[in-house]
Amino acid sequence: MQEKNKQTGAQAWSKGQIEGVEIKKLTKHFDRRGFLCETFRLDELPPDLKPVMSYVSYTEPGVARGPHEHREQTDIFAFLGPGNFLLRLWDNRPESPTRGNFMELVAGADNPVTVIIPPGVVHGYRNISATERGMVLNFPNRLYRGWGRKEEVDEIRHEDEKESPFIL
Numbered sequence: 001m002q003e004k005n006k007q008t009g010a011q012a013w014s015k016g017q018i019e020g021v022e023i024k025k026l027t028k029h030f031d032r033r034g035f036l037c038e039t040f041r042l043d044e045l046p047p048d049l050k051p052v053m054s055y056v057s058y059t060e061p062g063v064a065r066g067p068h069e070h071r072e073q074t075d076i077f078a079f080l081g082p083g084n085f086l087l088r089l090w091d092n093r094p095e096s097p098t099r100g101n102f103m104e105l106v107a108g109a110d111n112p113v114t115v116i117i118p119p120g121v122v123h124g125y126r127n128i129s130a131t132e133r134g135m136v137l138n139f140p141n142r143l144y145r146g147w148g149r150k151e152e153v154d155e156i157r158h159e160d161e162k163e164s165p166f167i168l
Contacts, residue, residue, distance in 0.1 A: 012100075014100055015102060015103070018091040018096075018102075020116070020121070021117060022115070023113050024113060024114045025111075025113055039076075039080065046116070052140070052141055054139045055137070055144075057135070061133070061134075062127060064125065064159070064168040065124060066123055066166075067088070067122050067158045068156060068159065069121060069155070069156050070120075071119055071120075073140050074117065074141045075117040076139040077114065079136055080109070081109030081134075081135065086125060087125045088102065088103070088124055089121055108129075122158060124166065126168050
C-alpha cells in the first residue's frame, strides 16, 4: 500500500521489482560494417504480447519524455544507443501486488536493453548523455490512435501535473 510522505505530502514509492516489467539485456554483434542487434523476437515475448507497429525517437541531451502511462497499451522499448537514458518506472496499478514500487535504470549505449512495460505502469526517461542525441525504438501492441488514427490516444500524461508524484 502506498503512503504519503509526511513532510512533503507527495506519494511515497519503494524501490523494487514491478510485476509484468521485463528487462532483457541486448547483445550487439560487431563486425567491420558496424553492428547488428536483435531488439525482440516473437518467440521470446510473453505469449499474449504481439507488437503491431514500430517507431524510433531521438531525444536531445538533458530532455525527458514522459512520465505517462497507458490504459491498454504495452510498450516494448529498445535502448541500444546512441546515447544513454535514465529510465524510471512506477507501478500505479490499483490491483497490482507490486503497486507502489518504482524501478530505475540506465539504458542505452552503456547498457543495451529491451524493456517491456505493461499498461498502468507509469514510465518516463531522460537523455543523460552530455552531448549525444539518444535513440529509442518502440514496438507497442496497440496502434497509435487506433486503426486509421480515429481513436483517442491511449495515454495518461503526468509530465504537466504540478503535484505529480512521478519525478524524472
